[in-house]
Amino acid sequence: MEEAKNVFGKKLMTCSTAPLTGFFRDGCCQTGATDTGTHTVCARMTQEFLDFTKSKGNDLTTPRPEWNFPGLKAGDFWCLCVLRWLEAHVHECAPSLRLEACHIKTLEYVPLSTLLEYQLEEEHAA
Secondary structure: OOOOOOOOOOOOOOOOOOOOOOOOOOOOOOOOOOOOOOOOOEEEEHHHHHHHHHHHOOOOOOOOOHHHHHHOOOOOOOEHHHHHHHHOOOOOOOEEOOOHHHHHHHHHHHOOHHHHOEOHHHHHOO
């Protein structure tokens, strides 16, 4: 299997293992044919975004033990569906991104110039 790449064309880094994220629950924003939501965006949750996505019918704050989902809080990192992140961007409530952990497929939906506007400050310093 080919090594997954991030939006910079380098090795895809881990998004989060606590809570464990990713469509495949491997900590990475990997994607594949079965990932119809395209969970490729590694974002740091904000309360504003969590409220926004809940208002759109996707409650990410309520624990769902049957899915081994702890519920998210502000500050957690999570692999989001690219179209939900883009919708939040349009509504000016998109969360910051860990670009080294955003899958290259994200670029099929969002230009790198837009993603760079949301890059986490700690990545700028690296």
